[in-house]
Amino acid sequence: DTGVSQDPRHKITKRGQNVTFRCDPISEHNRLYWYRQTLGQGPEFLTYFQNEAQLEKSRLLSDRFSAERPKGSFSTLEIQRTEQGDSAMYLCASSSNRGYEQYFGPGTRLTVT
Amino acid sequence: AQSVTQPDIHITVSEGASLELRCNYSYGATPYLFWYVQSPGQGLQLLLKYFSGDTLVQGIKGFEAEFKRSQSSFNLRKPSVHWSDAAEYFCAVVAFSGGYNKLIFGAGTRLAVHP
Numbered sequence: 001d002t003g004v005s006q007d008p009r010h011k012i013t014k015r016g017q018n019v020t021f022r023c024d025p026i027s028e029h030n031r032l033y034w035y036r037q038t039l040g041q042g043p044e045f046l047t048y049f050q051n052e053a054q055l056e057k058s059r060l061l062s063d064r065f066s067a068e069r070p071k072g073s074f075s076t077l078e079i080q081r082t083e084q085g086d087s088a089m090y091l092c093a094s095s096s097n098r099g100y101e102q103y104f105g106p107g108t109r110l111t112v113t
Numbered sequence: 114a115q116s117v118t119q120p121d122i123h124i125t126v127s128e129g130a131s132l133e134l135r136c137n138y139s140y141g142a143t144p145y146l147f148w149y150v151q152s153p154g155q156g157l158q159l160l161l162k163y164f165s166g167d168t169l170v171q172g173i174k175g176f177e178a179e180f181k182r183s184q185s186s187f188n189l190r191k192p193s194v195h196w197s198d199a200a201e202y203f204c205a206v207v208a209f210s211g212g213y214n215k216l217i218f219g220a221g222t223r224l225a226v227h228p
Contacts, residue, residue, distance in 0.1 A: 004156070006156075031213075033215065033216075035216075040220070040221075041220055041221070042117075042203050042205070042218030042219050042220050042221050043157070043203075043216070043218050044218070045215040045216065045217075048213050048215060050213065055211075055212075055213050056210070056211065056213055056215070091156055091157070093157075093216075100145050100162075100164070100207050100214055101147070101159055101162060102159075102216055103159065104149070104156040104157040104158070105156050106155055106156040107154075107155070107156045109154070
């Protein structure tokens, strides 16, 4: 069990650029979640994958956001035409079908200048 | 709708003192509850969970939490705080919707520890 990993850990980009983040869940976990955390707040749910199927998206996930999980393994989160309001920590979590515990990665901190 | 309230934004305690962090939830049925800890710039680490059964649950790092249905609370406690416990603590409840579940988090309590 190597834990959930995320890459990159930090990303600084200019407004209007596209960015992509990667998440590698715990290998036997088939559920994968993305959350966003802004300063001074708890994480907020963005989207959920069961294997390769994206089953739920939050209203926070505007049309500029897209997430994929090809083959039910790693996942990517892409933000197009970034805005300053997108600056946040993006957290990935995974869980198994046998429980409700979610295990989080270290997060990707995005700064949009 | 489910929600979690952590009334204390910031708490400061002395090293060796006891600690209690408050969490109140809003949920119609029996809730599934968690406490997570987040060190600066890091992800969240699971401290403990409550699903059912004994209302006093033990977690890692010497933490425990007590579920009180009558008060809709799930407070986190530690008898003697160490300087390394300085971090942000989040309470969360599982929300069920359409065959999947997600976590609803409180805004967090930032703990500072004085030597």
